[in-house]
Amino acid sequence: MSLTILRSSAVGLQEQLQSGGLTSVQLVGIFLDQISAHNGDGMRLNALISTLDRTLALETAKRLDDERANGKLRSPLHGIPIVIKDCIVTGPELRMPTTVGSHVFSKQKPTGNAPLVNQLLESGLIIIGKGNMTEFSGLKSDNTPIGWSAVGGQVGALESFMSTLGRLCSASTDTGNTCGGSSSGPATAVAAGFAPLGIGTETSGSLVYPASCCGLYGMKLTPRSTPTEGVFKLSNTFDALGVLGRTPEDLALLAEIIFNEKRRESLGLQGLASMLKDATWSELCIGMVAPTWGVAFALDKWSGSDVLGAKVEYPLDILDGTALRCGDDNLVTAAYAEFPKRVEEFISNFEKNAALKGLADLIRWNEEHPDALPAPYTTQTELIRSHDSKMTEDRHKEVCNELQRLVVEGELGNMMKNTGLDIMLAPSDSTMVSYAACAGWPIATVPLSRTESNGQPFGLFALARENREDLLLKFMQVFERDFPNNVAATEPFRR
Structure with a gap:
């Protein structure tokens, strides 16, 4: 049973919890055992910098089980474990430090939880661990490897993602495989069965890129749609929280929980998850750039005939994301x-x-x-x-306004407006993330296939306009239905 649980979606686990076939105490124990087996030992993934104390974790799970037995459910994710990136402040009661991957912050004492953490706890989620990350979210040094931090070491990229057996390859090896970053740990943790859900942060690609590298669904939310106090950010202008999981429905439920009150009110009573039930291709208008657009080395991914996609307007001709500049600034x-x-x-x-x-x-x-x-x-x-x-x-404001204008009122924005496009698709290692960051739009990734050269998972980036996470989720839902994920990890689940 434990192997099935480790690979289950949050929604699937919730169904078992509701039916009485599983308890949160059992669930937490299974995930903690998997973490013990493969985080610092076993495959040595280094996906987590810290893990919730087992006694505290089981006590929390028992309390949530008791609430369920008494008819109290805090949310659709009541009693479900989650991993959050270690740039989100957790207070003393959780007994996990907040390091941002750095020794300087590992020595500091937080005064309380970030509002995001309180929202998760109040919704009945169990924060089972804090994910390793590229130190300082990638803004430390030119030679800091993706997924490496002084505190957590190198997050591992499982070669089993690439259909090989049981070896571990770090981002620094000559295979070219990578865990992605900077939200490396949460993505790897979900892929390896440490928890069914993860939360990371993104400036430009920091969440959707590792999600793609780990064969997951991921979505950067619209900036300022969630509380970010107590979250380490590079920029208020470009940064946002993002969600990671095995299915689009998992992402929808988690996004609803972490949205701020204003954004939740805008959804009305229906909510994101309920919008997915009857989603069809016919209600979406989708465009796609050429498969090599915005990618330095992309031909090895697209030279086969097995890469399939939806009916799209293709290929659309827009400038590469590196063209988004304001004079000498970007x-x-x-x-x-x-x-x-x-x-x-x-x-x-x-x-x-x-x-x-x-x-x-x-x-x-x-x-x-x-x-x-x-x-x-x-x-x-x-x-x-x-x-x-x-x-x-003044110059900063000018640059940010111009970068946003170049997207919203420029070639891409006008194309989406004039042709009625809901979604723009691009390769999952392309510069489409720069468009999302500059415009302040949400962006998602879906798992698609593996590269021919080294078996690295890759997917498609999907871009929508501000606050249109509903369209991204509908796209992901119909994509999952017609193109099942065949790149999910296998090795961490072998016995």
Whole structure:
């Protein structure tokens, strides 16, 4: 039974919990055993930086089981375990630190939970672990590997995803396989059966890319549609939370829970999940760029005849995402300029420390502590670039407004508006994520196939306009129905 549970969707597990065939206590025990077997040992995935204490986890599960027995269900995900990225602050009661993958934050003491964490707990989810990540969400140094942090080490990319047996390959090996990042840990954790659900963050690709690399469904939500206080961000302009899971319905239920009150009210009584039940291709208008659009090396994915898709307007001709610029500035330089303020905000979630007030202190701390800059990753070039940014607030506003205009009122936005396109599809390692970030639009990924050269999973990115997660989920739902996921992990579930 445990193998079936480890590979089940959250909705499937909830059905078993409701029928009495399974308890949350049993569920938590099975997931904790899987974590024990393959996080630090076994396949050594390093997907989690910290795990909920077993006693506390089982006590929490028992309390939720008792509530269920008494007719109280907090949400459709009552009693379901979840992994969250370790850039989301958890308070002392959960006994898991918040590190952002860095030693400097591992030494700090949070004063309480991020509002997002409280929403999850109030909805009856069990935060079973905190996911490893690319340190500082990828803004530490040019030579920081995807999925690596000083605290958590390298998140593993399972070669079994690629139909090979039982070996582990990190993002630094010569196979070209990668776990994706920066939300590497939550994606790998869900794929490996540590939990059925995950939450990560994304500036430009940080959630949907690892979801694609791990053969999952994933969706970056519209920026500012969820509470992000107590979440480590590069930018308020471009960053958003995202959801990870095995099915579109799982994503819909989780998104509804973490939306802020304003966004939930806009959905009305129907909710996202109920919109999926009768979804059909006929209610969607879909466009797709060429398969090599925005991808440096893409031909090995598309040279076969087995890559299938929906009926689309294809190929659409738009500029690559690297063309989104305002003079000499782009999304990256705008994020650099904004980042110091975001660091100060994040530090305010911890007990006061006179030696850590801002980005300059963080850089200095790293320089003074060798374990923060272990060989061969001894630099912090991106932190320094951000600290040294000379972009003024007026220029930052100008750049962000222009980047948004280039998408919303530019070639892509006009094409979607004039042709009535609901969804734009692109390869899952393309620069479509830059369009999503600059416009402030949601973006999702669906699992599709594997590369011919090394078996790396890949999928399709799906882009919709602001607050149209409903369209993305409908697309994912009909896609899942007609193109079942055949790239899900197998090796962590062998006995």
